[in-house]
Amino acid sequence: DAKTTQPPSMDCAEGRAANLPCNHSTISGNEYVYWYRQIHSQGPQYIIHGLKNNETNEMASLIITEDRKSSTLILPHATLRDTAVYYCTPYAGNMLTFGGGTRLMVKP
Amino acid sequence: GAVVSQHPSRVICKSGTSVKIECRSLDFQATTMFWYRQFPKQSLMLMATSNEGSKATYEQGVEKDKFLINHASLTLSTLTVTSAHPEDSSFYICSAPKSGGRDEKLFFGSGTQLSVL
Numbered sequence: 001d002a003k004t005t006q007p008p009s010m011d012c013a014e015g016r017a018a019n020l021p022c023n024h025s026t027i028s029g030n031e032y033v034y035w036y037r038q039i040h041s042q043g044p045q046y047i048i049h050g051l052k053n054n055e056t057n058e059m060a061s062l063i064i065t066e067d068r069k070s071s072t073l074i075l076p077h078a079t080l081r082d083t084a085v086y087y088c089t090p091y092a093g094n095m096l097t098f099g100g101g102t103r104l105m106v107k108p
Numbered sequence: 109g110a111v112v113s114q115h116p117s118r119v120i121c122k123s124g125t126s127v128k129i130e131c132r133s134l135d136f137q138a139t140t141m142f143w144y145r146q147f148p149k150q151s152l153m154l155m156a157t158s159n160e161g162s163k164a165t166y167e168q169g170v171e172k173d174k175f176l177i178n179h180a181s182l183t184l185s186t187l188t189v190t191s192a193h194p195e196d197s198s199f200y201i202c203s204a205p206k207s208g209g210r211d212e213k214l215f216f217g218s219g220t221q222l223s224v225l
Binding site: 034036038041042043044045046049087091093095096097098099100101 | 112114142144151152153154157199201203205212213214215216217218219221
């Protein structure tokens with residue numbers, strides 16, 4: 001059973017906000033929601049994580065629903081360099097597994 | 109800068125030979141490291157968990173005699189693909205968790221592209 005569900009692909013105009021949704025309805029109480037992205041032929045890069053409160057850092061914002069069954073990663077001003085596959089995943093310090101992710105294409 | 113170093117970044121070998129991939133945590137100790145494999149246009153698949161000082165734990169369907177893992181120190185884990193065949197050609201990625209509690213993050217190496225001829 002998939003732990004997460006994400007749309008396979010999304011487009012975003014350069015300079016606009018990119019909102020990437022993730023469904024993680026089976027997340028456990030002690031699992032954080034982590035977001036990573038992978039640019040072609042590179043290792044995944046950490047973006048942000050949260051437990052139940054919304055989080056913001058220099059890369060993105062993370063909005064987690066009150067029931068924790070879904071979250072949204074927000075890239076406030078997408079650039080061409082943000083084109084990548086974005087993965088959300090529950091993680092509690094044991095192992096991290098990846099679903100299919102969302103391939104975000106930022107277009108000029 | 110990178111906190112997990114993986115080497116080599118690319119390797120081409122002949123069928124039947126063995127290839128060793130190294131994964132190092134640069135500024136922290138990692139009692140556990142993870143090894144993933146990724147085929148083109150697919151997601152990362154967890155292969156095994158490397159444990160310092162003990163045997164690795166392999167995911168279902170991953171041959172432990174084929175993919176030898178050694179975690180000899182707190183900063184180094186190695187994956188050896190033994191008797192490599194063309195179907196072993198893939199992108200191999202290691203990762204290691206840094207820190208603990210709510211600030212724990214899993215950092216990834218830059219990956220190794222293995223091509224078996």
